[in-house]
Amino acid sequence: MRGDDGQPVVADYATALADGLDAALAGWVVRCVTTVMGAWAGVVDVETLAAATEAGERCRHQIGGEIRRMLDEDIDHQRGTPLAVLRRAVSYPTEVLAAAGVPPVERDRFAEHMFPEDRYNLSPATYGDIDPSLADLGLAWGAAKAFEHKKRHRPG
Numbered sequence: 001m002r003g004d005d006g007q008p009v010v011a012d013y014a015t016a017l018a019d020g021l022d023a024a025l026a027g028w029v030v031r032c033v034t035t036v037m038g039a040w041a042g043v044v045d046v047e048t049l050a051a052a053t054e055a056g057e058r059c060r061h062q063i064g065g066e067i068r069r070m071l072d073e074d075i076d077h078q079r080g081t082p083l084a085v086l087r088r089a090v091s092y093p094t095e096v097l098a099a100a101g102v103p104p105v106e107r108d109r110f111a112e113h114m115f116p117e118d119r120y121n122l123s124p125a126t127y128g129d130i131d132p133s134l135a136d137l138g139l140a141w142g143a144a145k146a147f148e149h150k151k152r153h154r155p156g
Contacts, residue, residue: 010148013141014071017082017127017134022064024131025089026056032093032122033100040102048100052093059092075145076152083138086130087115090122 033052037044044052067082097120104119115123128135 010075010141010144013137013144017137017141018064018068018071020134020137021067021082021086021127021130022060024134025060025064026053028130029056029059029089029092029096032090032120033096036093036097036105036120036122037100037102045100048096051096051099055092055096059089063089063092071141075148082141083124083127086127087118087123089124090115090118090120093122094118094120 030049030052033048033055034044037048063085067085070078070080070082070085094117102120105121107118107121111118111121111123124130126135127138
């Protein structure tokens, strides 16, 4: 779908962002687990890797599905942002790491205050933290949403 000026509309960017997150979330969970456990233990055992893979698929289905539903809503009805939902995704690798006996990492006061459940300092600051390919896509979606909001709600 295109706007009157021939440019993609916010729905196009929303679909692309949801598709990108769907493709990236499971791998992000596995990377989180392998990075943190690898730094702590030097190796990731087969059972933990299998648990991370399963948690990644659950994350993709649950968090990815929630984000897709949010992005499918009209922008005037969206509450919150996909990035805020993504930050809840840290529960998936956290669950695997805790079950494997990996101790929490040291975090600064800001991180402890803002993300108290994120014991392994995994909360994404940007879409690019999930996958570098999502950085520009997240920005494009945000800009398209802001442009559409401004167009709809411009005074006069």
